[in-house]
Amino acid sequence: MTKLRNSVGEQIRAIRKAKGLTQQQLAELSGLDDAYIGSVERGERNFSIDTLEKIIVGLNISFGDLTTLNNEDTSRKDAIVEYIGIISELDSAQVKTLREILNTVKLAFH
Template structure:
């Protein structure tokens, strides 16, 4: 059971970081203590479904997003893309339109480097 608890905790941490949240911010959003969030992320806590529901609500994700299991490389790649998208949307929400235009130019240049 510890392996599953660790996997869920690692996934919570990855999503939290992708969204640019600290443990304290997630704790506030989910109505839990920040030390508790840390122990869940490290797989140290047995947590209830009710607690998991609070964390999922704080992260503003679905249970299926949280419980993604990597069956193959394609699924893992999709998850990496989804996590990056969440992170980039969070960053974009803090930028004005001129900054977004500049960022798009930079991304176009970077994309060309991979072709």
Template structure:
């Protein structure tokens, strides 16, 4: 079970950093102590579902975003880490856009993709 706890802690850290939050800021947003947040991120705490819910609310994210990993692990760890950071950052940007902006961005991304392929 330690592997799952470590993975969840790492994802919490990745999402927190992608949102530009410090451990202290996340602690304040979630109503927890910053040292506790650090120990969760390092996989040192066997935390409850209630605590996870507080952290998710503080991160303004869902359990799906925390547990779903769309990045293939067939590449080097640096490549995987870079892709995860990009996905987290893009997800945050997308959550701030309206439907018209989403549509425009998809068109732009498709044009960029076509230019590279």
């Protein structure tokens, strides 16, 4: 099961970095120790669902945000992680505006 643990840890790290957070900052936001966050990100720690929930809350993301990245290629994965980092800090109106902008840009590629 270390493959899943490593994958989740890598995704946590990618989202944390996309949001511009240090391990210490995420630890404070999630109520965990920064060394613990590091061990989770490296896949060294067999963590509980409760701990995962604390990290997700600390990152201000949904569980779906964490799990949608598994089947994406690297460039798409990087873009999705960056997008998650951006939208998690916006309010609903700003997210709606961003979606409209992205849809307009998408139409330019067709």
